Amino acid sequence: MTNAREVSVDVLGKVLNQGAYSNIALDHAFSSADIKEEDKGLVTEIIYGTLKYLLAIDRIIEKHSSIALKKIEDDVLNILRISVYQMKYLDRIPTYAVLNEAVELTKKKSRGASGFVNGVLRGYVRSQNEKMVFASTLEKDSFNFSFPVWMIELFKEQYGKAYKKILAGLNERPVITYRVNTLKMTREEALKRLLDLGYDARKTLISPYGIEVKGGKSVAGNPLFQQGVLTVQDESSMLVAPLLVEESRNYMDLCSAPGGKTTHIAELSDDQAEIHAFDIYEAKVKLIEENMERLGLHSIIAEVNDGLNDLPAYHESANVLLDAPCSGLGIIRKKPEIKYTKNQKELAELVKIQRRLLETAAAYVPSGGILLYSTCTLNKKENEENIRWFLDNHPEFTPLPVELGEQDHFQYTEEGFLTILPGKTMDGFFISRVRKK
Numbered sequence: 001m002t003n004a005r006e007v008s009v010d011v012l013g014k015v016l017n018q019g020a021y022s023n024i025a026l027d028h029a030f031s032s033a034d035i036k037e038e039d040k041g042l043v044t045e046i047i048y049g050t051l052k053y054l055l056a057i058d059r060i061i062e063k064h065s066s067i068a069l070k071k072i073e074d075d076v077l078n079i080l081r082i083s084v085y086q087m088k089y090l091d092r093i094p095t096y097a098v099l100n101e102a103v104e105l106t107k108k109k110s111r112g113a114s115g116f117v118n119g120v121l122r123g124y125v126r127s128q129n130e131k132m133v134f135a136s137t138l139e140k141d142s143f144n145f146s147f148p149v150w151m152i153e154l155f156k157e158q159y160g161k162a163y164k165k166i167l168a169g170l171n172e173r174p175v176i177t178y179r180v181n182t183l184k185m186t187r188e189e190a191l192k193r194l195l196d197l198g199y200d201a202r203k204t205l206i207s208p209y210g211i212e213v214k215g216g217k218s219v220a221g222n223p224l225f226q227q228g229v230l231t232v233q234d235e236s237s238m239l240v241a242p243l244l245v246e247e248s249r250n251y252m253d254l255c256s257a258p259g260g261k262t263t264h265i266a267e268l269s270d271d272q273a274e275i276h277a278f279d280i281y282e283a284k285v286k287l288i289e290e291n292m293e294r295l296g297l298h299s300i301i302a303e304v305n306d307g308l309n310d311l312p313a314y315h316e317s318a319n320v321l322l323d324a325p326c327s328g329l330g331i332i333r334k335k336p337e338i339k340y341t342k343n344q345k346e347l348a349e350l351v352k353i354q355r356r357l358l359e360t361a362a363a364y365v366p367s368g369g370i371l372l373y374s375t376c377t378l379n380k381k382e383n384e385e386n387i388r389w390f391l392d393n394h395p396e397f398t399p400l401p402v403e404l405g406e407q408d409h410f411q412y413t414e415e416g417f418l419t420i421l422p423g424k425t426m427d428g429f430f431i432s433r434v435r436k437k
């Protein structure tokens, strides 16, 4: 059996030192390493928690280390990181146990470094109750929420006082939500079956298609999932397809993998519409096909295509979904590494790509049809500023307000574009619609 901390250090190394995505690296570890079922929860907690609070954790290590962070071996640094995480943010693991585990694991990973690890961690334990001193509110927020200063400044500039709510929301532990394939079963029936199977489940509050499941019990091994009744999808994302589906329309989804929203469009149009789903990556197009198969859907034609290519054969043919590649600042709850992997230059580049994709998308919409532009970011430059730029350049389109009612975490613009602020149950998300005259 592989030890939970050792797996955590290995996965963290893949994410932080080799650029892997946390969810993929973790899935891979769970399917390949020999881990006790009861340890999986702890490994998940340690990895997501350490990534979430990495900035603050590194600052603590820096304070107690005689060696600069950059010069500490990757494995040793990652052992220190997971240990500080457990001591500062988890109260169920006794300090002596964390220290012992850290020292023993270091002996395995790096000769001669166990004394150093012991010293840094004991230094932290001794100073744990000392008050931290910060040069500014920004620095304090950066430490407490563990966000880079530039990202906090962006939220502050764009959302004013709500920035703290956003930072806290992005640090929430997400609940898992599932969309019910109503071609197979009603939500009521699916919920009843999950409750009968012992899941802690309830209906999502806003989407009429979702079920929220609490606790660690995985639904992936559940027959309802295998039979194509359930799809893992955030509740924010579940709101998109119903805003695009209209009677007797066909659809194009320009950036569609893994097909979360495309398959929802197919379900809502009784699997009778013609749906063209594109993605730039072949491996990702395969994921759309796998999802179609599991859900028993036939109306989607999934193909590799760069959304920037203009395809004249499809001009004026369909309602279009452009769920654009974006900076992902709204999904930090689920991919905390985004805090440290994105930079402002990348955000500016994305705006250019998104505008080019919007230009291409416009040509596929027929008169009276809808173009829906959504992202999972909170950066207004990628959101309302883009769709306003589009409207300025395309007077043949007018805003079609998103009307999903008032909620504390919903912010509408005057045109009816919706930003969903992140929290326990929903990702940060942006939805806008325009109709062609």
Ligand SMILES: C[S@@+](CC[C@H](N)C(=O)[O-])C[C@H]1O[C@@H](n2cnc3c(N)ncnc32)[C@H](O)[C@@H]1O
Pocket (backbone or CB within 6 Å): 237, 254, 255, 256, 257, 258, 259, 260, 261, 262, 278, 279, 280, 281, 284, 305, 306, 307, 308, 323, 324, 325, 326
């Ligand atoms: C936000 S994700 C889409 C999620 C998807 N709509 C869903 O609900 O499951 C954006 C997708 O755009 C794809 N992508 C990025 N650049 C693209 C391009 N130039 N053309 C087409 N797809 C692209 C990415 O591979 C990624 O799968």
